[in-house]
Amino acid sequence: EVQLVESGGGLVQPGGSLRLSCAASGFIFSSCEMNWVRQAPGKGLEWVSYISDSGRTIYYADSVKGRFTISRDNAKNSLYLQMNSLRAEDTAVYYCATATAPPFYYMDVWGKGTTVTVSS
Amino acid sequence: SYELTQPLSVSVALGQTARITCGGNNIGSKNVHWYQQKPGQAPVLVIYRDSNRPSGIPERFSGSNSGNTATLTISRVQAGDEADYYCQVWDSKAVFGGGTLLTVL
Numbered sequence: 001e002v003q004l005v006e007s008g009g010g011l012v013q014p015g016g017s018l019r020l021s022c023a024a025s026g027f028i029f030s031s032c033e034m035n036w037v038r039q040a041p042g043k044g045l046e047w048v049s050y051i052s053d054s055g056r057t058i059y060y061a062d063s064v065k066g067r068f069t070i071s072r073d074n075a076k077n078s079l080y081l082q083m084n085s086l087r088a089e090d091t092a093v094y095y096c097a098t099a100t101a102p103p104f105y106y107m108d109v110w111g112k113g114t115t116v117t118v119s120s
Numbered sequence: 121s122y123e124l125t126q127p128l129s130v131s132v133a134l135g136q137t138a139r140i141t142c143g144g145n146n147i148g149s150k151n152v153h154w155y156q157q158k159p160g161q162a163p164v165l166v167i168y169r170d171s172n173r174p175s176g177i178p179e180r181f182s183g184s185n186s187g188n189t190a191t192l193t194i195s196r197v198q199a200g201d202e203a204d205y206y207c208q209v210w211d212s213k214a215v216f217g218g219g220t221l222l223t224v225l
Contacts, residue, residue: 035214037163045155045163045206047214059213095162104169105210106153110162 002026002109004096009114016086016118022079022096022111030074033099035107036081038092038116046092049081050099064090086118124207124217131223132197140220142190142207150209152190154183157219158203166205167192199224 008020022034036048049070050059058070069082079096093115097107125143132138142152152170155163165174167183170190180195194201202224207217 037214044204044219045157045208045216047208047216050214061213097163102210104151105214106151106165106168106208107155107163107214108165108168108174110164112162 004098004109004111006094006096006111006114009094009116011117011119012086013120014087014118017082017084018086018116020081020083020094020114020116024077024079027109029077033101034072034079035097035099036070037095037097037107039095039113040089040092048094051079052101083116086116088118090116091118092116122209122211122215124209124215126205126207126217126220128218129221129223131225133225134199135196138194138197138201138222140192140205140222142192142217143188144190144209145188147188147190147209148186150185150211152183152185153208154192155206155208156203157206163206194222197224
């Protein structure tokens with residue numbers, strides 16, 4: 001069964017850091033592009049970041065560029081999102097999802113999400 | 121930056137056809153994808169590359185894309201189709217529409 005399981009969410013103070021993880025199983029992770037998408041409470045979906053299967057190509061949303069870093073460890077079938085300088089507006093459920101390479105770029109398998117709350 | 125416009129809500133009677141639009145400048149030149157999200161759940165891809173259904177998605181779901189409007193059509197709407205629906209394209213970054221709440225009457 002194809003599965004993505006996020007972890008690492010929690011409560012953090014503004015300006016703090018958090019590292020999210022996404023464990024993949026049931027498919028050849030090293031052949032899949034991946035991305036993170038978030039959803040603030042009561043709001044719509046917002047794309048956060050993309051990483052190619054090799055890790056050599058990376059994109060970020062303007063809202064997180066310079067603060068968030070996406071990475072992957074294909075040997076561990078894992079995707080990561082290092083989040084620094086967190087702000088209240090980063091509060092959201094963070095989903096990892098498989099992606100196809102641009103320009104087609106759609107997300108066909110999603111995890112259940114992990115919740116990040118930035119608050120003092 | 122590229123913007124996608126969706127109606128906030130669409131209502132349809134049980135068994136009828138629902139059409140959810142997604143507007144964008146020359147969106148017909150882009151690949152449009154659609155996601156369904158039920159409360160408390162992760163999104164599910166229901167249409168990719170304008171009109172293709174992933175395996176497991178009923179044939180009742182279809183999509184089209186031309187000019188400045190893409191459309192998700194759900195035929196013979198069921199109560200279980202009630203959800204938020206999001207369109208999405210790639211324009212140097214992934215862009216989502218604001219989402220449309222489908223209500224089944």
